[in-house]
Amino acid sequence: MSTDEHAPRPLWRRVTGSFWFQLAAAFVATGLVLSFVAKPYWVPSGSMEQTLQPGDRILVNRLAYVGSTPTTGDVIVFDADAAWGLPAPDSDDPVRTALRWLGEVTGFGPSGPHTLVKRVIAGPGQTAQCCDEQGRVTVDGVGLDEPYVTNDFAFEPGTIDCESEPRSGRCFGPVVVPDQSYLVLGDNRTGSADSAHRCRAAEVSPSCWRWAGNVVGKSVAVIWPIGRWSGL
Structure with missing residues (x-):
């Protein structure tokens, strides 16, 4: 041997x-x-209904914008800044901290305390406005076809529109999107505290706008619950 x-x-x-x-x-x-590469996220609210439901777990492609940028219609996850008025994380509670970490890793629980999911409407240098004669959001003067929108604000030309008094809550802008920023809206328009949430009035301050800047990635699929498996 x-x-x-x-x-x-x-x-x-x-x-x-x-x-x-x-x-x-x-x-x-x-x-x-x-x-x-990729990370699951938990959807905390109904702002993206019917595309996303509260409690959905979505898969986010973190490489989607390597060498490219978000475009109109993309559903993105981003880390919101202080302008979004989100609460600071409870760092003094070790149990909550551990549960949040577990949620960030698995998607089964809350994601980061400042993480939001919305749909991109316009990017840097583009001009966004609502509404055209058909009540559509426009980007650089072109009306968007948005079949995913639910619970939109009332709009009827000549009755309640952007010239009526009171005017339609659908109306905003025009506004030019700043560099390295994106104007994002929720698909559930009346139930979304999004970029235009504080700007839907005839006279507003430029500070009313809230921009998505720190983009985590592109939402590509609903991965839980099983009955809602689908691509985005």
């Missing part, structure tokens, strides 16, 4: 073959995928 059969395994093989090393490697690999 060869003495090689009784020779101790090299240290690197003993380390890499251990359960704890393989577990740590799995966590690292999962972290890299979640950080740079």
Whole structure:
């Protein structure tokens, strides 16, 4: 019998073959995928109904905008800044912190405290406005076809529109989207605190606008519950 059969395994093989090393490697690999490739997110509200329902888990492609930018119609996840008026995370409660971390990793629970999902309407340098004669949102003067919109504000030419008194709550702008920013709206227009939420009046301050800037990625599919599996 060869003495090689009784020779101790090299240290690197003993380390890499251990359960704890393989577990740590799995966590690292999962972290890299979640950080740079794809990540699940939990939908917290009804602002995107009927496209997304409260409690849906969606898969976000974090590589979608490598070498490109969001375009009109994309459903994006972004980290909202202070202008969106979201509460600060409760960092003093270790249980809530742990549950939020678990939710961010798995999608089964709240995502980041400042993470929102909306639909892109216009990008940097584009001019957005509502409404044209048909009551549509326009981008650079072109009316958008938005079959996904539900619960829109009332609009009837000559009765309640952007010239009537009172005017339609659908109306906003015109506004030019700043650099590195996006104007985003919810599909559930009357139930969404979106970019135009505070700007649907005849006279508003420029500070009423809220922009999506720190884009996490593009929402590509509903992955839970099973009955709602679908692409976006």
